[in-house]
Amino acid sequence: MAAASTRPARWIRRFHPAPDAPTRLICFPHAGGSASYYFPVSRSLAPGIEVLAVQYPGRQDRHADAFVDDIHRIAELVTAELDDELLDRPVALFGHSMGATVAFEVALLLEQQGRIPVALFASGRRAPSRRRDERVHEADDKAIVAELAKAGGTDVGLLDDEEVLNMVLPVIRNDYRAAETYRYRPGARLRCPVVALTGDNDPYVTIDEARAWQDHTSAAFDLRVLPGGHFFLTDRAPEVLETISERLGRALSAPTART
Structure with missing residues (x-):
């Protein structure tokens, strides 16, 4: 493998x-999240x-970069950076919450x-x-804090820290806007397998809504419901x-595994 x-x-x-490594997993954070969320996963x-973890603009080492509040545009910008060097081996995508939608696009x-990715993992x-x-993105700061809770x-203590909130609320409001204004563009289904993961008590995703990911792939689909x-x-x-x-081990052992 190349260095x-x-x-x-x-x-x-x-x-x-x-x-x-025989494969790469590209991870997409949730609304308000950052690349470091996936450090333990890595x-x-x-x-x-x-x-590989995606870093959205406006946070951590990209705090000075302008926000992007359109998921289709975020997907375009991420894809543009995924050149031949990063795609020199089979690649899978993992996204949680808003990140799952970005990963899909x-x-x-x-x-x-x-x-063709070897798999898309759509979580939460x-x-x-x-x-x-x-x-939620149209609500006042108090309502957004309630939504975070x-x-x-999110560490409950951080929600009581006014200085921290002043730093993170613009990021969260931007990401909520991106997620809530997203509109699916009907078209071809994915050719890669999709694995949907969801919590059995998630207030934002019903089991039926998670299972509907099967409508977006012509390949294998699986649903995992966890407590x-x-x-x-x-x-x-x-x-x-x-x-x-x-x-991923199963996908790589299949004779049709490809990038």
Whole structure:
């Protein structure tokens, strides 16, 4: 395998280079999330799977970069950075919540280029064709904080820290706008397998909405329902990682595995 690139990257972070890994997993954060959310995932899966984490603008080392509040545009910008060097081996995509929608759109763009991912893991998100009329991004700061508390996944103490909230609320409002204004564009289904993962007590995704991901692929589909709410994967990380490793191992052993 080729050595890890040292070229600058705006959208992609590589925490644990694994030049000999047979596959790469590109991870997309949730609304308000950042690439570092996937640091533990990268550490756990390396060196067998090399994890690339997407860094959206306006946070962490990209705090000075202008926000992007359109999921289709985010997908275009991420895909543009996925050049031949990053796609020199089979690639899978993993996204949680808003990140699952972004990953889906990136998968569509890659397939238009003839690059078929080995799998799409859609976590904590209803299928793209299943829309809810949500307008949290239009609400005041107090309502957004209440929504964060409802979703879980955020340290409750941080929600009481006014200085921290002043820093993160613009990011969260932007991402909620991106997720809530997203509109699925009907077209060709994915040719890669899709694995949908959801919590059995997620207030944002019903089992039926998660199962509807099967309508977006012409390949194999599987649904995994785990105990928990919207951030079920925090408590169920070992099971999620086992699912990823098992599915990628199976995909790579298949004679049709390709990028």
